[in-house]
Structures are given as C-alpha cells and as structure tokens.
Amino acid sequence: MELGWLLWGAAVLLLLLLLHVLMELSPAVNFALRIGLYCLLCVVASALTVPACLLVNGGRTVKNMRIIKTVVKTFKYFFGLRFEVKGLKNFEVEGPAIIVSNHQSILDMMGLMEVLPNNCVQVGKKELMYTGTVGLIIYLGGVIFINRKSTTSAKMVMAEVAKTMATDNVKVWVYPEGTRNCTGDLLPFKKGAFHLAVQAQVPVIPVVYSSFTTFYNPKKNLFTSGKIKVEVLPPIETKGLTSDDVSDLTDKCFCTMRETLFRLSGRPSEAKDSS
Numbered sequence: 001m002e003l004g005w006l007l008w009g010a011a012v013l014l015l016l017l018l019l020h021v022l023m024e025l026s027p028a029v030n031f032a033l034r035i036g037l038y039c040l041l042c043v044v045a046s047a048l049t050v051p052a053c054l055l056v057n058g059g060r061t062v063k064n065m066r067i068i069k070t071v072v073k074t075f076k077y078f079f080g081l082r083f084e085v086k087g088l089k090n091f092e093v094e095g096p097a098i099i100v101s102n103h104q105s106i107l108d109m110m111g112l113m114e115v116l117p118n119n120c121v122q123v124g125k126k127e128l129m130y131t132g133t134v135g136l137i138i139y140l141g142g143v144i145f146i147n148r149k150s151t152t153s154a155k156m157v158m159a160e161v162a163k164t165m166a167t168d169n170v171k172v173w174v175y176p177e178g179t180r181n182c183t184g185d186l187l188p189f190k191k192g193a194f195h196l197a198v199q200a201q202v203p204v205i206p207v208v209y210s211s212f213t214t215f216y217n218p219k220k221n222l223f224t225s226g227k228i229k230v231e232v233l234p235p236i237e238t239k240g241l242t243s244d245d246v247s248d249l250t251d252k253c254f255c256t257m258r259e260t261l262f263r264l265s266g267r268p269s270e271a272k273d274s275s
C-alpha cells in the first residue's frame, strides 16, 4: 500500500519534470500549456463560482460581478502578470456610463476585473454562452449577448439596453473594436457603443490597456510574465448630442485612445513615425 503511494508520487514528479523540460525546450509547448492552464482555471473557477452566485444572489444579476471579480483577480498570480492602474476616479460619474476599451486577447478578462466598477455589465458575442461553465458564469453576471452577424438584431439589443441603463443604473462595458486584436494598434471602432451613449445621453469613459506584444504573442508562441499599464481616461460628455454626432464622437474617442495606447506602450506616435 505505502509503496503504491510512493510510486504514484514518483510518477507525478516525473511528469512535472518532463513538462518542465518540454516547456524549456519548446516555446510551442510552453505557450499551449500556459493558455491551457488559463482555460482550465476559467472553467474550474466558473464551476465553483456558479453555485456561490446562485446562493448569494439567486440568478442572473450584475451583483454577481462582484463575486466573479474577486475570483478572477487572483488569476494574475498564476501567470506573473502585474497591473499598474491610473485614473480610477474617472469612473466616479453619477449614474450610468458607457465604458470602452481595447481588446487584445482572452487574457483581457483579468485586466477587466482589475478595474471593473460596481454595477457594470459587458457586451459580448453570443457564442460565449456556449463555453460550458464559463458561459454560465458570464450569463449569471448579466453580460448582454449580441449576434455580431446580424447588425439589425445587435442594434435592437443595444437600443433596449439604452432604455434600461438609466432605470437599472448600470454602466455598460463595450469593446468597440468588436473582436480581439493583438497588434499593438487599434482596429477601426464599430459605432454601437457610441450610438448607445448618445441614445442614453450618458458619458463615454475610455479605458486603455498597454500593448501585450512584449510578453504575449500567439503567432510567436510568446507568453511570459509582464506588466500591463491601465489608464481610465476622463469621461467624454454626450449631453445634447444627436445621432448625427455619433461619427465625430467615435473618431474623437478613437484618436484619444490610440494616442494613449502608444504612450503607455512606449511606441512613437504617428506624428513622430512619419518624421
């Protein structure tokens, strides 16, 4: 019996050693294992957090985000990630707001939870509902699901959100690039978030995360420890703006965020680029 346990122990140690050697030797294995660990962590943590959310809050509500946030905030230690946050006081607007930020990777969930204010839900693609326990926890957290393939239905969902934001006093977090983009630059912004802000007459608060490219690049199998700078920028007011102003608002926000992204990532701005 005791020898049996000893053999098991030796086998596990050997396996860990083998994984370690493989990780050292092959960046592809290293990358796959670290991303695998991240996904496993998300799945297992979600499975444990679902009952907690149900017991404490009874069902789908933004209040569950507090619980989810507490759990997700521990993930960074598994990957040696550090966040340096500035401007949190810019979230202190009275009532609802639209928060927009850059979206680089599935790892963004950690950065999101690092700064997430109370009463704030995200807009996500509906496919996320079908990721098992992760989908369930995202659903319980009150995430608004949209079908990106149908502009009409996405617009209808967003219009409904514009109506309920004030009554429910929630902030809404949108990734205006509409998809993940890890190039160190921004994709052109979709206009949904800005239509939403103008329809609900609430401010837009931009949040910018510095580029992950120095420590994370799936194409190069790069995923090491790293530091991420986060800046919450001053709110952009939309009082009195109409749908005719949405394009200008989108452009203004895009320029501000791009400038901030380059500054935080230590990349020369466009003006310096061309000189």
Ligand SMILES: CCCCCCCC/C=C\CCCCCCCC(=O)SCCNC(=O)CCNC(=O)[C@H](O)C(C)(C)COP(=O)(O)OP(=O)(O)OC[C@H]1O[C@@H](n2cnc3c(N)ncnc32)[C@H](O)[C@@H]1OP(=O)(O)O
Pocket (backbone or CB within 6 Å): 041, 042, 043, 045, 046, 049, 068, 071, 072, 103, 109, 122, 123, 124, 125, 128, 134, 137, 138, 141, 143, 146, 147, 148, 150, 151, 154, 155, 158, 159, 174, 175, 176, 177, 178, 179, 189, 190, 191, 192, 193, 195, 196
């Ligand atoms: C305990 C452990 C837990 C572990 C696990 C962790 C769990 C963590 C828990 C919880 C965190 C959950 C986090 C989820 C995160 C998910 C992230 C994503 O999924 S990102 C992808 C989806 N999000 C978006 O796509 C939004 C951004 N997109 C938009 O806003 C688009 O505008 C959209 C979808 C509404 C329409 O997209 P279009 O591709 O058709 O593009 P356009 O150019 O913007 O619109 C076409 C025309 O329609 C007008 N339009 C758009 N929206 C309008 C509106 N609301 N009203 C009127 N016109 C509108 C526009 O002005 C444009 O017209 P003109 O070109 O200007 O003439």
Ligand SMILES: CCCCCCCCCCCCCC(=O)OC[C@@H](O)COP(=O)(O)O
Pocket (backbone or CB within 6 Å): 038, 039, 042, 043, 105, 106, 107, 108, 109, 125, 128, 130, 131, 132, 134, 178, 179, 180, 181
């Ligand atoms: C069936 C089990 C699957 C388990 C997968 C666990 C992965 C955890 C992921 C945490 C939530 C990540 C949300 C996210 O960042 O989604 C990406 C979309 O925003 C953008 O979509 P895309 O770039 O257009 O594909």
